[in-house]
Each structure stands twice: as structure tokens, then as C-alpha cells.
Amino acid sequence: MSETVTTNENAPSSWRFPKTFWFANSMELCERAAYYGFFILITLYLSSVVGFTDIEAGVISGLFSGALYLLPPFMGIIADRIGFRTAMILAFSLLTFGYGMLGVWTTKVSVCLFLCVLVFGAAFIKPLITGTVAKTTNASNRARGFSLFYWTVNIGAFLGKTFIPFIRQEIGLHYVNFFSAAVCAVALIIAILFYHPESGETERKSFGELFRSLGKILINARLMALTIIIAGFWTVQQQLYATMPKYVIRTVGESARPEWIANVNPLVVVICVIFVTQWMRHKKAITSMTIGMFIMPFSAFAMSLGPWLNDAFGSSIMGLHPFTFMLVVGIALQGLAECFISPRFLEYFSLQAPKGEEGVYLGFSHLHSFFSAIFGFFISGFLLDKYCPARETLPAGLSDAEIATYYENAHHIWYYFVGIAAVAGVALVIYTAICRAVDGKKAADPAQTDEAAKPENLP
Incomplete structure (x- = not known):
């Protein structure tokens, strides 16, 4: 059952938000912890575990990171068409699978393929989470809602990089991927069990309009x-x-x-x-x-x-x-x-x-x-x-x-x-x-x- 949020633009500013807002931010925290825990070591992983040279690792990491900044608007169109809930489940399924496989298969070809899986999964997240925050807030509390979202992003990034050294130094560098997969699996469970966004009408743009x-x-x-x-x-x-x-x-x-x-x-x-x-x-x-x-x-x-x-x-x-x-x-x-x-x-x-x-x-x-x-x-x-x-x-x-x-x-x-x-x-x-x-x-x-x-x- 989807929740509705009050649209009274003159309501007093409040820190109260519907459950969907908090679940969305919880998933954002998990995704950021997984991503930054992995990304801080991506060039080390590509060189030390997979066997790419420094130059090759730089090229692959640059393309991976660049794609994550270019694709979200396009993935947002797909999310609008298939629905936020379906897109969120798909995104975290791709992320859980991609991170997990990076820890299992470390050949050069397989790693490049699984990085592509991560790109498509991660590119869904930004439009989905920001879209959910926009839908579950109104004029009276939208600024606070996005402030909480911004803090969630930074807290997730901070926590992910805080725990990673213990895994890298005590167990091994490639096990960092399993940490990221596990955190995304938690977010996937939240998406399946608790994420029921409002299904109101939104203005849908075509790929042609976006281009x-x-x-x-x-x-x-x-x-x-x-x-x-x-x-x-x-x-x-x-x-x-x-x-x-x-x-x-x-x-x-x-x-x-x-x-x-x-x-x-x-x-x-x-x-x-x-x-x-x-x-x-x-x-x-x-x-x-x-x-x-x-x-x-x-x-x-x-x-x-x-x-x-x-x-x-x-x-x-x-x-x-x-x-x-x-x-x-x-x-x-x-x-x-x-x-x-x-x-x-x-x-x-x-x-x-x-x-x-x-x-x-x-x-x-x-x-x-x-x-x-x-x-x-x-x-x-x-x-x-x-x-x-x-x-x-x-x-x-x-x-x-x-x-x-x-x-x-x-x-x-x-x-x-x-x-x-x-x-x-x-x-x-x-x-x-x-x-x-x-x-x-x-x-x-x-x-x-x-x-x-x-x-x-x-x-």
C-alpha cells in the first residue's frame, strides 16, 4: 500500500516524513557505503588483484566513474516508465550481483563486464532516491528533506570507508567487494519488503527530449x-x-x-x-x-x-x-x-x-x-x-x-x-x-x- 504525503504548501515546517522517505534514505546510506567502500580502492583492486597496469586501471576507472555521472538522467526515464519500486529492486539486484561477482571472478574480461553491471545499477539510484525525496516532501519541509538526504549521502560514504581498512588488511583486498555486496543486499531487502512509493502522476520525458x-x-x-x-x-x-x-x-x-x-x-x-x-x-x-x-x-x-x-x-x-x-x-x-x-x-x-x-x-x-x-x-x-x-x-x-x-x-x-x-x-x-x-x-x-x-x- 502506497503512502501519501500532505500537499499543504502553507503547513508549518516539520521534521516528520512518511515511512517511504526514511526507507529511501536508508537504502541511499547503504548504497553510498557500498560504493565508496569499493571506489576508494578501485585502482588498487584493478592493479593488485586483477592485474591491470596503472595506466589501464586509470582508463577503466575513469570510464566507470564518468559513466556514473552521465547516465542517471537516462536511467531516470526508465525508472519513470517501469515504476520506482520495480526500478529500485532492479537497481539493488544489479548492484548486489555486480559487487559479489567482482569478488568471485577476477579475470580482466569478467571484471570489465561486472563493472558495467554496477554502472547500470548505480545510475538508477540517484534519480530514484531524489525523486522519492521530492515526492514525499512538500514546500514546507522540502529543504529539510533534501538536507537529510545530503547528510545521509555523506554519512554513508564516511561509514563505508571507515570499515573497509579492516577488511582489506585483515582478510584481503578482493573481500571488500563482498562487503559492498552484503550492504546492497540489505538495501535490496528493504526495497522488497518496505519500499512502497506513492504512484502519483509525474511528467514523463522521452529520450528524444532528453537528448x-x-x-x-x-x-x-x-x-x-x-x-x-x-x-x-x-x-x-x-x-x-x-x-x-x-x-x-x-x-x-x-x-x-x-x-x-x-x-x-x-x-x-x-x-x-x-x-x-x-x-x-x-x-x-x-x-x-x-x-x-x-x-x-x-x-x-x-x-x-x-x-x-x-x-x-x-x-x-x-x-x-x-x-x-x-x-x-x-x-x-x-x-x-x-x-x-x-x-x-x-x-x-x-x-x-x-x-x-x-x-x-x-x-x-x-x-x-x-x-x-x-x-x-x-x-x-x-x-x-x-x-x-x-x-x-x-x-x-x-x-x-x-x-x-x-x-x-x-x-x-x-x-x-x-x-x-x-x-x-x-x-x-x-x-x-x-x-x-x-x-x-x-x-x-x-x-x-x-x-x-x-x-x-x-x-
């Missing part, structure tokens, strides 16, 4: 320029998963826990995002994004300072290896930059949408992550191969001192990302100046004024 909207975005020079610039930020952010796990394990040793280091990012975001948003509430979105963009070069530079810190202060800083300590500092700065950039980018992106197409435009608002995932993981593989190679690729019979020479310039990897972040920051300043000049001329001539040139939409 036309995507085409409009791709030929919108303003939006695509900003998307590519912001992709510079996310290219550096992607190194949390593309480069950092292999970098820290190969330089610090197998005792390193990249999963916990990566958790610094969501922790900083959860703590700081409300304060940053409140502080920047009277500033234009582009101003907030610019501040965040210029934090990023310092983030990447901080991560390169491990060797310097080791020479200056020895092998332990506050109980952490110097390389680990500087990674924590750099990732904390990334989290802070994200607080300035991510929420305001969505706001700015939505303002550029034609009236009535805001939802479709926001569905493709993560194109920057599609581009940055592919580019970021691709270059990561080449940089790791050059500066921080896998131990098994080194010549046999080397002494510890000889092995160390292969890693003495490993920190140079981060200099490339200092450059990418700095170029992106400067590009955003130039973009803002050009947009203001163009929009200023349009605003002065009412006949030429379009939606983007309205005063409230100016950068």
Missing part, C-alpha cells in the same frame, strides 16, 4: 565554458580516489589507510558547508566559486610537501607519517574548497536554464564530473607509472635503498595538479570578466536582454 536538452547544454558556450573550468577543480578532487590510495601505500607502506585519509573530505564538508554557505549568502555564486578555485592549488601543493616535512621534522608528525599528515592537510583544504564551489555551482547552473527546463538542466549539472573523472583518472595512471610505480613492476633483486630511488620524486605528481588548479582558477576570473562585459552590454539594451543577462543572473 535535445543535452544538445542545448552542449552548444551553450557560457555553460560549457564554466563546466570545463569547474572540471579543473574536480580533476584535482578526483585524485582522492585516482592517485592518493596508491601513492600513500607505495610511499608509506601497506599499513597506510587511504580509506581513513579520504574520510577527511566529507568530514570537513559536513562541518563547514553550513557556515560557508551562511557567510557567502550575500555574495554572487561566481564569487564563492572563485574563492574555492584558488584554494585548490594550495591543496595540491600541500599534498606534495610530505618529503619536505619528513626532512624537517622526522618520520612522525602528531603520530602520522609526514606523507600522511600532508595528505590530510591537502584533503581538508579540498573539502573547504568544495564548500565554496559545489552548492553555488548548482545555483548558477540552474539560473542559466530556460524557463520550464530547470530540472532537465540540473540533471546534467554534473557534466563537469563526467569530464574530470575521465581526464583525472586517465592522467593519474600515467603519472603513477612515471613517478610512483607498483613494486611488482620494479627489477627483481633490488635493495631497499635502490627501491627508494624509484619513489624519491613521487611527490612531483601533485605539482601537475597545482598547475591544473591554478589554470582553472585564472580561467574562472577571465570567464567572469568576459561574462560581465557581454552581459553589461545586453543589460544596457533591453532588446538584447536574455535570461542569463538579467541582473540577478550576472556573475
Whole structure:
């Protein structure tokens, strides 16, 4: 039996939501724990367990991650047609099967096939969960509903990466897949037994309409320029998963826990995002994004300072290896930059949408992550191969001192990302100046004024 939710738009704001809302968020928590527990180690798994080179692992991981940012709008159309409940059961069936098989079959061909299974399963989740949150809230509590959803995403990601090191170090890396499969199986049981979403009428779009909207975005020079610039930020952010796990394990040793280091990012975001948003509430979105963009070069530079810190202060800083300590500092700065950039980018992106197409435009608002995932993981593989190679690729019979020479310039990897972040920051300043000049001329001539040139939409 499906639940209904009050539609009284003038009702007082409340933290009370129907059961379907809570079950949907419970499944989201499980899915995020499974995904991030797996994704933080994806390149390690592909290289150490499956046998791909660093370059091959980077290419495969980039395509996998990129597809997850591109496909959700299309899977959302399928979900609307087959029904949310059926789609949710299908999604978690695919995820449970895909993760489980990655732990059983580790040949190169089978792993690529099962990664495709994961892509299609995971691409359902975002439109299903956000759609459920939208359907089970109203104007009086929608902001709180999506705030709870955002917290659920971060808590799930945090918990998944918290438990994974014990499995990887005590049992084995490929058993991480069984953890993810088990967590998705729990979500599947919730979907089968308890998930009964409201079956009200919704506006259904066709694939043709979706492709036309995507085409409009791709030929919108303003939006695509900003998307590519912001992709510079996310290219550096992607190194949390593309480069950092292999970098820290190969330089610090197998005792390193990249999963916990990566958790610094969501922790900083959860703590700081409300304060940053409140502080920047009277500033234009582009101003907030610019501040965040210029934090990023310092983030990447901080991560390169491990060797310097080791020479200056020895092998332990506050109980952490110097390389680990500087990674924590750099990732904390990334989290802070994200607080300035991510929420305001969505706001700015939505303002550029034609009236009535805001939802479709926001569905493709993560194109920057599609581009940055592919580019970021691709270059990561080449940089790791050059500066921080896998131990098994080194010549046999080397002494510890000889092995160390292969890693003495490993920190140079981060200099490339200092450059990418700095170029992106400067590009955003130039973009803002050009947009203001163009929009200023349009605003002065009412006949030429379009939606983007309205005063409230100016950068």
C-alpha cells in the first residue's frame, strides 16, 4: 500500500516524513557505503588483484566513474516508465550481483563486464532516491528533506570507508567487494519488503527530449565554458580516489589507510558547508566559486610537501607519517574548497536554464564530473607509472635503498595538479570578466536582454 504525503504548501515546517522517505534514505546510506567502500580502492583492486597496469586501471576507472555521472538522467526515464519500486529492486539486484561477482571472478574480461553491471545499477539510484525525496516532501519541509538526504549521502560514504581498512588488511583486498555486496543486499531487502512509493502522476520525458536538452547544454558556450573550468577543480578532487590510495601505500607502506585519509573530505564538508554557505549568502555564486578555485592549488601543493616535512621534522608528525599528515592537510583544504564551489555551482547552473527546463538542466549539472573523472583518472595512471610505480613492476633483486630511488620524486605528481588548479582558477576570473562585459552590454539594451543577462543572473 502506497503512502501519501500532505500537499499543504502553507503547513508549518516539520521534521516528520512518511515511512517511504526514511526507507529511501536508508537504502541511499547503504548504497553510498557500498560504493565508496569499493571506489576508494578501485585502482588498487584493478592493479593488485586483477592485474591491470596503472595506466589501464586509470582508463577503466575513469570510464566507470564518468559513466556514473552521465547516465542517471537516462536511467531516470526508465525508472519513470517501469515504476520506482520495480526500478529500485532492479537497481539493488544489479548492484548486489555486480559487487559479489567482482569478488568471485577476477579475470580482466569478467571484471570489465561486472563493472558495467554496477554502472547500470548505480545510475538508477540517484534519480530514484531524489525523486522519492521530492515526492514525499512538500514546500514546507522540502529543504529539510533534501538536507537529510545530503547528510545521509555523506554519512554513508564516511561509514563505508571507515570499515573497509579492516577488511582489506585483515582478510584481503578482493573481500571488500563482498562487503559492498552484503550492504546492497540489505538495501535490496528493504526495497522488497518496505519500499512502497506513492504512484502519483509525474511528467514523463522521452529520450528524444532528453537528448535535445543535452544538445542545448552542449552548444551553450557560457555553460560549457564554466563546466570545463569547474572540471579543473574536480580533476584535482578526483585524485582522492585516482592517485592518493596508491601513492600513500607505495610511499608509506601497506599499513597506510587511504580509506581513513579520504574520510577527511566529507568530514570537513559536513562541518563547514553550513557556515560557508551562511557567510557567502550575500555574495554572487561566481564569487564563492572563485574563492574555492584558488584554494585548490594550495591543496595540491600541500599534498606534495610530505618529503619536505619528513626532512624537517622526522618520520612522525602528531603520530602520522609526514606523507600522511600532508595528505590530510591537502584533503581538508579540498573539502573547504568544495564548500565554496559545489552548492553555488548548482545555483548558477540552474539560473542559466530556460524557463520550464530547470530540472532537465540540473540533471546534467554534473557534466563537469563526467569530464574530470575521465581526464583525472586517465592522467593519474600515467603519472603513477612515471613517478610512483607498483613494486611488482620494479627489477627483481633490488635493495631497499635502490627501491627508494624509484619513489624519491613521487611527490612531483601533485605539482601537475597545482598547475591544473591554478589554470582553472585564472580561467574562472577571465570567464567572469568576459561574462560581465557581454552581459553589461545586453543589460544596457533591453532588446538584447536574455535570461542569463538579467541582473540577478550576472556573475
